[in-house]
Amino acid sequence: MSNRILQDFSADTTPVQRGGAPLRFGVNYTPTRGWFHHWLDFDIDQVSRDLDSIAELGADHIRAFALWPVFQPNRSLIRPQALADLAAVVDAAAERGLDVSVDGLQGHLSSFDYVPAWAQTWHQQNLFTSELVIEGQSAYLEAIAATLAGRPNFLGMSIGNEFSQFASPLHPNRSELTVAQADTWISTMLAACAAGAPGLEHHHSEYDMCWFGGEHSFTPALAARRGHSTTIHSWIFNGTSKLYGGMSEQSLRLAEYLIELGRGWSTDPNRPIWLQEIGAPAPHVSAEDAPAFLEGSLKYALDTENLWGVTWWSSHDVDTALADFPSLEYSLGLIGNDRTVKPQGHAFAKVAAEVRTAPAPARRSTALVLEVGDETLAPGRATCEPGGAFFEAWMSLAMDGARPSVILASQAGDASFLAARGITTVLTTREVSAGSAI
Amino acid sequence: MSNRILQDFSADTTPVQRGGAPLRFGVNYTPTRGWFHHWLDFDIDQVSRDLDSIAELGADHIRAFALWPVFQPNRSLIRPQALADLAAVVDAAAERGLDVSVDGLQGHLSSFDYVPAWAQTWHQQNLFTSELVIEGQSAYLEAIAATLAGRPNFLGMSIGNEFSQFASPLHPNRSELTVAQADTWISTMLAACAAGAPGLEHHHSEYDMCWFGGEHSFTPALAARRGHSTTIHSWIFNGTSKLYGGMSEQSLRLAEYLIELGRGWSTDPNRPIWLQEIGAPAPHVSAEDAPAFLEGSLKYALDTENLWGVTWWSSHDVDTALADFPSLEYSLGLIGNDRTVKPQGHAFAKVAAEVRTAPAPARRSTALVLEVGDETLAPGRATCEPGGAFFEAWMSLAMDGARPSVILASQAGDASFLAARGITTVLTTREVSAGSAI
Numbered sequence: 001m002s003n004r005i006l007q008d009f010s011a012d013t014t015p016v017q018r019g020g021a022p023l024r025f026g027v028n029y030t031p032t033r034g035w036f037h038h039w040l041d042f043d044i045d046q047v048s049r050d051l052d053s054i055a056e057l058g059a060d061h062i063r064a065f066a067l068w069p070v071f072q073p074n075r076s077l078i079r080p081q082a083l084a085d086l087a088a089v090v091d092a093a094a095e096r097g098l099d100v101s102v103d104g105l106q107g108h109l110s111s112f113d114y115v116p117a118w119a120q121t122w123h124q125q126n127l128f129t130s131e132l133v134i135e136g137q138s139a140y141l142e143a144i145a146a147t148l149a150g151r152p153n154f155l156g157m158s159i160g161n162e163f164s165q166f167a168s169p170l171h172p173n174r175s176e177l178t179v180a181q182a183d184t185w186i187s188t189m190l191a192a193c194a195a196g197a198p199g200l201e202h203h204h205s206e207y208d209m210c211w212f213g214g215e216h217s218f219t220p221a222l223a224a225r226r227g228h229s230t231t232i233h234s235w236i237f238n239g240t241s242k243l244y245g246g247m248s249e250q251s252l253r254l255a256e257y258l259i260e261l262g263r264g265w266s267t268d269p270n271r272p273i274w275l276q277e278i279g280a281p282a283p284h285v286s287a288e289d290a291p292a293f294l295e296g297s298l299k300y301a302l303d304t305e306n307l308w309g310v311t312w313w314s315s316h317d318v319d320t321a322l323a324d325f326p327s328l329e330y331s332l333g334l335i336g337n338d339r340t341v342k343p344q345g346h347a348f349a350k351v352a353a354e355v356r357t358a359p360a361p362a363r364r365s366t367a368l369v370l371e372v373g374d375e376t377l378a379p380g381r382a383t384c385e386p387g388g389a390f391f392e393a394w395m396s397l398a399m400d401g402a403r404p405s406v407i408l409a410s411q412a413g414d415a416s417f418l419a420a421r422g423i424t425t426v427l428t429t430r431e432v433s434a435g436s437a438i
Numbered sequence: 439m440s441n442r443i444l445q446d447f448s449a450d451t452t453p454v455q456r457g458g459a460p461l462r463f464g465v466n467y468t469p470t471r472g473w474f475h476h477w478l479d480f481d482i483d484q485v486s487r488d489l490d491s492i493a494e495l496g497a498d499h500i501r502a503f504a505l506w507p508v509f510q511p512n513r514s515l516i517r518p519q520a521l522a523d524l525a526a527v528v529d530a531a532a533e534r535g536l537d538v539s540v541d542g543l544q545g546h547l548s549s550f551d552y553v554p555a556w557a558q559t560w561h562q563q564n565l566f567t568s569e570l571v572i573e574g575q576s577a578y579l580e581a582i583a584a585t586l587a588g589r590p591n592f593l594g595m596s597i598g599n600e601f602s603q604f605a606s607p608l609h610p611n612r613s614e615l616t617v618a619q620a621d622t623w624i625s626t627m628l629a630a631c632a633a634g635a636p637g638l639e640h641h642h643s644e645y646d647m648c649w650f651g652g653e654h655s656f657t658p659a660l661a662a663r664r665g666h667s668t669t670i671h672s673w674i675f676n677g678t679s680k681l682y683g684g685m686s687e688q689s690l691r692l693a694e695y696l697i698e699l700g701r702g703w704s705t706d707p708n709r710p711i712w713l714q715e716i717g718a719p720a721p722h723v724s725a726e727d728a729p730a731f732l733e734g735s736l737k738y739a740l741d742t743e744n745l746w747g748v749t750w751w752s753s754h755d756v757d758t759a760l761a762d763f764p765s766l767e768y769s770l771g772l773i774g775n776d777r778t779v780k781p782q783g784h785a786f787a788k789v790a791a792e793v794r795t796a797p798a799p800a801r802r803s804t805a806l807v808l809e810v811g812d813e814t815l816a817p818g819r820a821t822c823e824p825g826g827a828f829f830e831a832w833m834s835l836a837m838d839g840a841r842p843s844v845i846l847a848s849q850a851g852d853a854s855f856l857a858a859r860g861i862t863t864v865l866t867t868r869e870v871s872a873g874s875a876i
Contacts, residue, residue, distance in 0.1 A: 112555035
């Protein structure tokens with residue numbers, strides 16, 4: 001079996017263009033002064049100095065984050081000053097050649113939850129199905145989008161950073177909803193973004209639970225079929241580093257894997273993928289290894305089709321004077337809290353320079369079949385998690401040099417779909433594990 | 439029986455002094471612009487205009503409210519600007535002859551809960567027993583108290599407005615704790631206030647659940663024996679208006695009743711009582727009746743011993759542009775949102791002028807015995823709620839002109855305690871209901 005698999009690896013290596021657009025390369029912007037609480041003491045001079053240090057890395061865009069309760073403390077009060085401050089960030093970014101994608105509903109950031117009082121406890125308690133909450137969220141997203149719509153460096157919105165964490169079966173104060181309700185919510189929020197800023201690139205951002213959690217109402221199908229592109233958040237603390245080591249091939253290939261997983265769930269062969277978050281978390285990756293982790297991870301991630309871009313987490317280290325962050329959050333920056341570039345920042349700058357002229361990667365002609373049961377609900381998606389059978393099989397193929405992509409079981413027999421994706425070899429996890437066993 | 443009861447009513451009507459200090463008369467300050475979200479867009483000019491309109495009513499103090507997540511967004515970040523803004527409010531009040539008592543942990547305000555992210559969901563979830571939460575709360579209260587300590591018009595702190603709502607059996611996301619833990623928490627918070635501002639009047643503020651809810655860990659004993667004085671929040675929407683009517687004697691006497699209940703739970707015969715909140719909520723009280731409700735309620739409330747003062751809720755109407763408040767919250771102001779004095783504001787001003795020269799009330803020589811079981815836990819305290827046997831008996835006595843006070847069952851046979859309180863007639867609810875039945 002192994003031979004057959006290896007034999008097919010070179011089936012199609014024709015380079016494809018990325019639709020003519022250069023790959024985007026940027027950072028998630030973490031303010032040095034006050035972290036995202038900087039909105040409470042907004043200082044454009046400090047923000048500008050942060051953006052200076054980001055621009056010096058060669059980044060072409062940032063992802064910027066509002067804080068929902070600060071921007072919309074009452075359902076009918078979307079603070080004009082907060083919108084003006086956000087616009088000032090976008091304008092300061094423009095002055096430095098940086099485009100900006102804005103996340104609205106934070107929502108969730110670095111382990112902390114921010115939900116306004118009007119959507120909590122005695123008031124509406126379900127963040128996805130309460131009518132008044134949806135009304136408030138829609139007005140909020142539309143207001144942000146409309147504020148920024150005229151600015152040429154404004155890329156568009158994400159609904160909110162991993163907002164579906166509030167629906168996680170693990171959340172201590174979970175909002176429950178069905179998959180159909182999740183779909184409705186996503187569509188409503190995206191419509192609000194589009195109402196404020198028509199024609200721009202609006203997203204919803206999903207995290208591991210979407211790809212791996214069979215009970216989670218935000219599904220891979222929704223991740224890969226709603227919004228402008230599929231967003232990928234790649235964090236090796238999801239079990240990968242624990243199982244295989246922080247600098248293992250599995251860890252270095254996690255982003256590539258998730259990108260291919262996201263591509264596999266797409267019904268549109270040309271749908272863009274955005275590696276929206278990836279970082280080198282300590283102690284999973286040591287400070288010494290961080291540059292190599294960055295370069296290794298990106299080498300693999302950039303070898304994928306339809307990649308819109310990469311946005312590293314994060315720009316700057318979190319101020320250690322701030323308490324209660326998970327310890328790994330303090331040192332994720334490419335740049336220190338004092339705005340000196342860290343070794344991983346230099347590595348980022350190097351890749352940023354190279355990626356501008358790199359050819360688009362060859363198409364991936366080998367696909368591994370994903371079986372998760374009903375593909376709307378994906379109850380069997382745990383097979384995709386680190387250590388799961390599908391994860392193991394895909395990694396095995398990848399490490400054998402197969403450049404595997406992913407195809408859903410429902411599409412594995414669809415010749416025209418396979419042709420559109422350029423897939424010439426279709427393998428099952430059973431075949432791979434049998435092959436590996438030889 | 440009825441005769442015997444009536445006969446004793448005139449046993450001791452000697453006026454007593456209020457310890458030489460004039461009764462304090464003020465308002466809970468509700469900012470007209472942005473409600474308590476004004477901290478996010480702080481404008482001392484608007485605050486000053488609000489305080490002008492309060493001073494014109496003849497108030498001598500305000501109760502002012504911080505917003506916890508805005509003041510302390512991270513456990514180790516107590517924002518200097520927020521403290522400076524609060525100090526500016528206190529100084530602006532001083533310029534208008536107004537003293538200020540400050541509530542720290544909001545916490546809870548007008549149906550809305552405000553809890554910082556570091557004390558919620560993925561982080562510490564118990565607001566009373568988590569060590570890090572307690573550490574953060576203590577630092578916060580001490581910082582506010584220390585900021586204001588040198589200002590002669592700063593009266594002191596309340597830990598937070600009805601913060602124990604977060605421990606209520608009815609709260610959708612309840613923090614559970616024992617009575618002993620509640621005691622420890624209150625004492626720790628009061629110590630933090632005293633560390634920041636030694637020698638001032640620091641309180642904890644309790645609401646109905648404390649007096650009526652047998653499962654609530656914040657007990658009447660704690661309310662009446664911790665902090666500088668016993669704080670009373672008198673709201674007829676607690677069932678009183680529904681059972682008896684908004685302008686009934688029971689509703690007009692609710693504050694008087696709660697004050698006497700608080701006095702009954704005190705072990706110190708001279709402990710001050712602060713009627714910290716009372717208001718005329720629509721539609722329980724119509725706009726037309728509001729002035730009469732104010733005058734009637736205060737006539738009874740002011741006829742109690744050891745009353746430190748009255749703080750009406752609230753200074754100004756809530757801006758109707760703000761959404762999701764319970765409807766009654768919008769019209770509680772003595773002053774409209776446009777800063778024109780409402781009829782109940784004129785009534786307040788009239789009482790404020792009269793109260794300065796009014797003699798202290800006569801002592802109350804008749805006491806109704808309260809039996810609630812174990813007096814540390816007070817499991818039977820529901821007898822005190824509107825419609826409860828004790829409530830009914832007390833009201834019956836009051837309406838018969840008896841000016842009843844309250845004595846705990848454990849103290850009803852203590853001759854020296856009765857003498858210290860000036861109580862000469864002790865009645866049980868059974869005697870009262872038998873007497874009423876004749």
